[in-house]
C-alpha cells in the first residue's frame with residue numbers, strides 16, 4: 001500500500017550545511033493498517049509523512065503509494081494520486097471564511113460530480129463524522145474536536161484510501177482525543193482506510209495502531225507490531241515513550257521519595273515484574289508465599305490490554321535474604337515473568353532499568 005525505501009530528506013541550514021531531516025528510512029504500511037510514527041520534536045516525523053504524498057520531495061529514495069512510484073509521476077498524475085491520500089493536521093487548517101459545508105465542498109470543486117451529488121456526498125460525510133447539525137456553522141463557532149471532524153470530512157471528500165494524520169489530536173484534550181481516535185478507527189474499519197498517524201504520545205499509538213515506528217534524529221530506530229513493541233521494547237527511547245504512556249514514572253517518583261523506603265530496602269528487595277499474556281492470571285504472588293514462604297508487598301500494579309493481550313507491570317517488595325531472591329527470580333523466570341532488580345537504583349528522573 002505504502003512503501004518507502006531508503007528515504008533521505010536533506011535540508012540546508014543557515015550555514016549551508018546539510019541537515020538530514022530524514023535519514024535512510026524504509027518502512028511499509030499494508031492496506032487497512034493503522035501505522036503510528038512516534039518521536040520527539042524535530043525527529044523528522046512531519047517531513048517523513050509529507051514524503052508519502054510528495055508534499056516533500058525526498059532527496060533520495062523511492063516512494064510507492066497505491067502502486068504509484070510517486071517521484072516518477074507527472075504533474076497531472078501526481079494530482080490524481082494525491083486525491084487518494086487525505087491528510088489532517090494538528091491545527092485543522094480549515095478555511096475560516098467558509099462554513100463547515102463550504103470547507104468540505106472545497107476539495108470537490110474540480111470534480112465531475114453534479115451539484116446534487118456534491119450535496120449528497122457532503123451530507124453523507126458530515127453525518128459520518130457526526131456534524132450534520134453544524135453544516136452552516138463557521139470554524140470559529142466550533143470546538144477543537146468539531147474542527148478536527150470537519151477536517152476529517154474534508155480529507156475524505158475525494159474517497160481516499162490513505163489518510164495521513166500529523167499530530168491530529170495534539171491540540172485536543174484527552175476526552176476529545178479519545179473521540180477522534182474512535183472515529184479514525186471507525187473509518188479504518190468501515191472504509192478499509194489505511195491510516196498513518198504521527199504523534200509524540202505513545203498513548204495514542206497504544207489506543208489504535210497496529211504497528212509503530214519510533215523515530216529519532218531522522219531515523220527509524222525501532223519498528224514492529226504494537227504487542228511486541230509494548231511488551232519487549234529494545235531501544236532506550238522506545239522504553240522511555242512506553243514508560244511515559246503508563247503511570248509508572250509517577251509511581252517511581254512516589255516510591256523513591258517515600259521516607260520509609262530506605263528502611264525497607266535494608267532487608268527487602270525492590271523488583272519490577274512484567275508479564276505478557278493470559279496465562280499469568282494465576283495467583284503467582286500467593287504461590288510464591290506457599291512454595292517459598294516469600295512475602296510480597298505490591299507497591300504498584302498496572303494492566304494494559306493491548307490488542308486483546310494483557311501486559312502487566314508490578315513494582316513489589318519481597319521479604320527475605322539473597323537466597324530467597326534467587327528462589328523468587330527462578331520462580332518468576334519459570335512463569336515467564338521478567339524481573340528487574342531496583343534496589344541499587346538511586347532516585348533519578350530517568351530510570352534506565
Ligand SMILES: Nc1ncnc2c1ncn2[C@@H]1O[C@H](COP(=O)(O)OP(=O)(O)OP(=O)(O)O)[C@@H](O)[C@H]1O
Pocket residue numbers: 011012013019020021039040041042043044045046047048200
Ligand atoms: N523546510 C525546512 N528547512 C530546513 N530544515 C527543516 C525544514 N523542515 C524541517 N526541517 C528540519 O528537519 C528536522 C525535522 O523536522 P520535522 O518537522 O520533520 O520534525 P517533527 O518530528 O515533525 O517535529 P515536531 O514534533 O516538532 O512536529 C528538524 O530539525 C527541522 O528543523
Ligand SMILES: [Mg+2]
Pocket residue numbers: 045046047166
Ligand atoms: Mg511535526
